Amino acid sequence: MKFQLTYKLFGRSAILIEWPANISQEIIQDIISFERKIKEIDSILDTIIAYNSLLIRYQNPITTNEIIISQLKKIYEASSYLIKQDQFLWHIPVCYDVSFGIDLEEIANKKKCSVADIIRLHTETDYLVYFIGFQPGFLYLGGLHQNLHIPRKSNPRVRVDMGSVGIGGSQTGVYPQDSSGGWNIIGKSPLNFFDINASESCFAKPGDRIQFIAVDIHSFYQIEREVINQEFIIKKRLL
Amino acid sequence: MIEVLHPGIYCSIQDQGRFGYAKMGVPQAGYADSYAAKMANALLKNHEKDALIEITFGQGKFKFKSDTYICLTGGDFSPKLNGKLIKMQSVYPIKKDSVLSFGKRVYGARVYLSVQGGIQTEKVYGSRSYFEGITQQKLVKGAMLPILPIEKDTDNSFSRVRASEKHFTTIYLPCLKGPEFSKLNNEQQRKLLTPFSISDHNNRVGYRLKESLENNISSILTSPVLPGTVQLTPSGKCIILMQDCQVTGGYPRILQLSEIAIARISQKITGDKIQFILEDHS
Numbered sequence: 001m002k003f004q005l006t007y008k009l010f011g012r013s014a015i016l017i018e019w020p021a022n023i024s025q026e027i028i029q030d031i032i033s034f035e036r037k038i039k040e041i042d043s044i045l046d047t048i049i050a051y052n053s054l055l056i057r058y059q060n061p062i063t064t065n066e067i068i069i070s071q072l073k074k075i076y077e078a079s080s081y082l083i084k085q086d087q088f089l090w091h092i093p094v095c096y097d098v099s100f101g102i103d104l105e106e107i108a109n110k111k112k113c114s115v116a117d118i119i120r121l122h123t124e125t126d127y128l129v130y131f132i133g134f135q136p137g138f139l140y141l142g143g144l145h146q147n148l149h150i151p152r153k154s155n156p157r158v159r160v161d162m163g164s165v166g167i168g169g170s171q172t173g174v175y176p177q178d179s180s181g182g183w184n185i186i187g188k189s190p191l192n193f194f195d196i197n198a199s200e201s202c203f204a205k206p207g208d209r210i211q212f213i214a215v216d217i218h219s220f221y222q223i224e225r226e227v228i229n230q231e232f233i234i235k236k237r238l239l
Numbered sequence: 240m241i242e243v244l245h246p247g248i249y250c251s252i253q254d255q256g257r258f259g260y261a262k263m264g265v266p267q268a269g270y271a272d273s274y275a276a277k278m279a280n281a282l283l284k285n286h287e288k289d290a291l292i293e294i295t296f297g298q299g300k301f302k303f304k305s306d307t308y309i310c311l312t313g314g315d316f317s318p319k320l321n322g323k324l325i326k327m328q329s330v331y332p333i334k335k336d337s338v339l340s341f342g343k344r345v346y347g348a349r350v351y352l353s354v355q356g357g358i359q360t361e362k363v364y365g366s367r368s369y370f371e372g373i374t375q376q377k378l379v380k381g382a383m384l385p386i387l388p389i390e391k392d393t394d395n396s397f398s399r400v401r402a403s404e405k406h407f408t409t410i411y412l413p414c415l416k417g418p419e420f421s422k423l424n425n426e427q428q429r430k431l432l433t434p435f436s437i438s439d440h441n442n443r444v445g446y447r448l449k450e451s452l453e454n455n456i457s458s459i460l461t462s463p464v465l466p467g468t469v470q471l472t473p474s475g476k477c478i479i480l481m482q483d484c485q486v487t488g489g490y491p492r493i494l495q496l497s498e499i500a501i502a503r504i505s506q507k508i509t510g511d512k513i514q515f516i517l518e519d520h521s
Contacts, residue, residue, distance in 0.1 A: 053463055
């Protein structure tokens with residue numbers, strides 16, 4: 001499926017391409033595919049992907065924007081084929097013990113359900129990785145169950161632990177580093193979502209899917225040890 | 240080696256920044272004042288991309304453990320070599336065990352210290368620019384920064400230049416319209432091009448401005464941002480994003496600063512005035 005795109009200059013040396021302003025799987029897959037097609041162009045410095053946009057940064061200021069934009073349009077229009085990259089479903093262990101999921105009981109009270117219901121809803125579906133932003137390794141995930149939509153905390157916490165799994169509005173995600181944060185914390189993953197020393201610093205990429213797997217606190221600490229010793233292999237399935 | 244005797248308020252190693260990894264959420268980072276940083280390297284006949292030390296408010300103290308050449312550019316904080324005042328934009332030969340310190344602020348906010356051949360800390364993803372979680376070398380007291388041995392046949396005909404006074408004094412920041420500029424009404428657009436002042440929330444991530452703009456335009460779907468992007472927050476405050484900003488954001492992007500405008504604002508301090516000047520894309 002082809003979308004109606006707009007092309008704008010963004011600063012002197014970048015082109016911003018925008019898809020219709022929706023969060024949708026078709027749009028993000030089209031953006032990922034387009035980004036892979038233009039990857040080989042030498043003059044490109046970097047690209048940024050978000051829900052409905054692709055920013056292309058060039059090495060040098062753009063003097064002939066009409067030519068560059070028509071070149072990009074041609075690439076988009078011409079190829080009906082999708083450049084398919086291998087996409088994976090990643091199994092992410094999460095411990096939903098209330099010692100980690102410090103907001104679980106409050107959410108259960110507000111939602112008039114049990115903590116077990118929250119865990120079930122959070123783990124029974126998988127989530128699409130739309131893009132990575134905010135912090136290195138922070139995955140923007142789509143697909144959170146409507147019953148788990150909870151507004152951000154009005155007073156953000158000064159410190160949220162690395163690995164904390166949270167819910168903010170209609171989004172869910174994992175904090176890749178210790179940071180301040182306003183999301184409701186429901187659990188903690190022992191995995192490292194951005195490891196500068198790993199061959200792939202960030203294992204997941206846009207287009208992949210995430211399945212959270214509930215583990216008990218004993219398994220959490222065991223996996224955490226294995227992650228530290230670089231023995232843990234994240235389970236994945238080719239989509 | 241250079242030993243950090245005292246890091247001052249904040250100092251970090253910076254080069255041109257990190258490119259090609261934004262898709263993993265890795266910020267660009269890099270020197271905030273590219274004009275001053277490039278000059279510091281050029282005067283030493285270094286490569287433009289060589290790493291140097293960016294010193295905020297020039298309050299650090301550094302000891303050279305080997306002979307080298309240095310040059311200081313950017314803000315003038317009365318630099319002293321072994322207690323004796325030295326000049327900005329000038330190359331100095333350095334003898335082992337010399338100490339560089341700073342004094343009173345004359346102008347600017349960020350000083351650049353370049354050494355012959357550049358600072359040699361580990362490159363991560365093609366850059367030595369400091370970013371928490373990416374690079375290891377924090378400039379804390381006692382940190383040792385590797386440098387290259389002095390080049391034997393260094394000719395001493397280093398040039399000395401005057402920094403453009405305008406770079407530090409002008410309030411004008413040339414910029415282009417941002418992707419959401421057209422959502423502003425005429426009155427908002429007019430107001431945006433009047434003088435603003437810098438609030439005390441200013442650092443390498445962003446500069447927040449004091450005055451508000453009436454804001455009735457809605458947030459956008461989280462979208463790419465760049466250093467130099469001016470965001471309009473729901474409360475009507477403008478934030479100018481700087482080199483350490485994240486790669487995406489959800490506030491309307493109303494302006495995009497030129498490279499020289501980013502360099503200029505990086506030398507401004509709380510309370511300073513600025514004014515956006517809209518340029519054509521052509």
